[in-house]
Amino acid sequence: MSYREPIVVVLGHVDHGKCVAPDTIIEDFEGHVSTAEEIFQKHGYAGSKKRISDGIVTSPVNPPILRTIPGTNPTPATHLWKRVAPPRMVRLVLSNGEKLETTPEHPFPALFAGSVHLLKRADALKTGDKILGTSGGNLKHLVVEEAAIIPPRYGCVYDFTAPPTHFYAAQEVFLHNTSLLDRMRGTLVASREAGGITQHIGATVFPIKAIEETCRLLLGELKIKLEIPGLLFIDTPGHAAFSNLRKRGGSVADMAILVVDIMKGVQEQTKESIQLLRTRKTPFVVAANKIDMITGWKPVANAPFAKTYQSQQKVVAEDLDNRIYNLMGDLSFLGFKSDLYTRIRSFTETVAIVPVSAKTGEGIPDLLLILLGLAQQFMKKQLTRKDERGEAVILEVVEEEGLGATANILLHSGKLRVGDRIVFLSRTGPTTSKVKALLMPKPLDEIRDPRDRLKSVEEIRAAAGIKLVAEGMEEAVAGSPVLQVLNELEDLRKVAEETTEFIMSTDKIGVVIKADALGTLEAAVQYLREKGVLIRLADVGDVSKKDVVEAHVVRQKDELLGVILAYGVKADPEIEREAASKGVRIFENDVLFRLVEEYQNWVEETTRAKQMAEFESLTKPGKIKVLKDFIFRRSEPAIVGVEVLGGEIRPGVQLVNSMGKVVGVLSQIQDRGQPVSNAKEGAKVAISVKDGVVGRNIHGDEILYVAVSERDARQLLTNYATMLEPNSLKALDEFTEIMRRKNPLWAR
DSSP states (O other), X not given: OOBOOOEEEEEEOOOOOOOBOTTOEEEBTTSOEEEHHHHHHHHTTSEEEEEETTEEEEEESSOOBBOOSTTSOOOBOSEEEEEEOOSOEEEEEETTSOEEEEOTTOEEEEEEETTEEEEEEGGGOOTTOEEEEEETTEEEEEEEEEEEEEOOSSSEEEEEEOTTTOEEEETTEEEEOOOHHHHHHHHHHHTSSSTTOEEETTEEEEEHHHHHHHHHHHHOSOSSOOOSOEEEEEOOSTTGGGOOOOTTOOOSOSEEEEEEETTTOSOHHHHHHHHHHHHHTOOEEEEEEOGGGXXXXXXXXXOOHHHHHHTSOHHHHHHHHHHHHHHHHHHHHTTOOEEEGGGOSOTTTSEEEEEOOTTTOTTHHHHHHHHHHHHHXXXXXXXXXXXXXXXXXEEEEEEETTTEEEEEEEEEESEEETTOEEEEEETTEEEEEEEEEEEEEOOGGGOOOGGGXXXXXXXXXXXXXXEEEETTGGGBOTTOEEEEOSSHHHHHHHHHHHHHTXXXXXXXXXXXXXXXXXXXXXXXXXXXXXXXXXXXXXXXXXXXXXXXXXXXXXXXTOTXXXXXXXXXOOOOHHHHHHHHHTTOEEEEESSHHHHHHHHHHHHHHHHHHHHHHHHHHSOOOEEXXXXXXXXXXXXXXXXXXXXXXXXXXXXXXXXXXXXXXXXXXXXXXXXTTEEESOEETTOEEEEEEETOOBTTTBOTTOEEEEOOOHHHHHHXXXXXXXXXXXXXXXXXHHHHHHHHHHOTTTTO
């Protein structure tokens, strides 16, 4: 019996801390130079964007190609980062006369011994250190002549993710940025000449032999026989891994790694990832990253966790223990029982926490073996290879020169061949097409010429990431299922059924929710339902005129629901003007929690404003006592001194006595001879009462009440009692009792 690779997605904290100053000079592959800010301005605003806790990250449509280590092929920068400048920066003055400013955690390849280079943080560099640089296309070493901590002179800093080396040249110095997945690749490659790793479109395959050899070198002889053929890591931006809407349930991803910064704990990105994991019922392992950042930590490169933990001083180890316990508490609050993986007895009940460092490689062997062990122990049935039809999911739609619109797909079941007919979801509904080509990159050790980086294959078996060429891909929806056609009508119906749950009208009255892919739409729909928000329409794509019309229809009946929530998509200026003219609010955010929070805050503020406006329009209760020693005029109108015992009085209200009889209309209030608009509890003022006659219907020391209408009294008692002062509410209760002597049902 053979098995396919389990599909693993990496979610959670994105390490975006390695940034440079805006005026940093960066060189592209053709030798042109631009500042970091200019590169972001030119390339960063056309492409998919995601807000992060302190800035924005974009995956550009036309990415810059940055110069990298000589002898290696540069590739386009997959992500451009812009974030708020931190309170401290590091300024380096180098022997080539250049000055470079970076964030303190930015790693530099520093000469350690002979020709060995180790990554060293910017704030750890000192005078005399040699760091790797370039001159005229050749490698050279630059001496640090000065290193100083300085406050930033600017509001924002920038970073560029440039795989596969993750090195790029800035002012003749090589800068580096490494993710957890990059480190896992590097660990395996470093332990094996070829590494046996193949990078597919949007995915990376780690063959079992490479993992076994790596782990054997680091952990010794393995005690279990590994039957799983390897691991396939989804390596694509966003949460496209959760886009499969199969009726049998479950995610495209078999497992997930939730990356959490051990120095910061659970952040907003973590919560959103957990929401997606919970939605798709995907088992996951927590990688507690950045253990090397703990004060006093002594790194042991690529070491298993047990080995590196034992080499730490007691106070450092205790610091890590405390952070893990805090992380366990955070996860418990989110509904998950977790523990350090070495202490877990039942992995079915407890989420494993594996301390790692994407920078030093510590804990990586443990993480790989935990994933393999869990897959082998609990997932054999779902990983069994069967001779079944090909099923895939579209990760993203990409325009390729010479090919047109192509789809990067993840094949998770069966196999696909060139010539197969497929069915998928387009923007106009389920449609069919024919596979013209299946393209995949060559293994890492075979890549030479970037112009020849793709090779054609006739057939591909799950699990694999691959580029699919077929007609109609320009209309394909990211996240759509892709099925090899067996029965065209039945398969069209199946795709329609699987996607209709989310792309459909739901409640008659509700919000319009738009998202960039089916997976993100699914998560948004479920989250909104959990929050009790009604949904009229859920769909993929940018905000359209149709969406504005739908929201406007709802707004006529409920202005709080007549809105559009744009999750990871945009509304162009014309659409925004159309919406504004109809009074339709559009909320945009790339973070689901923030999007819903912004909407709910607006609902609360709008509701509160409406309540206050309505409350202000109601006649408020008031109770006064006529002061017998301050009778200024007996009639036409009566003018008397009063004390306000509760609530308030205003000109224009009727006054009644304890028998419920109207004694007149309060026409004016004066305080020390000056007219005032109202008088509240405790005030002693003079009032004039039209139709009031002292000695006939008004008497000294008599208690009078503001005559509140039955409608206003009912509103105050039902909806606004908490907004009344205690004595004001008491005055209303007394007045209500007076009125109910005549009519027991009054204001009920």
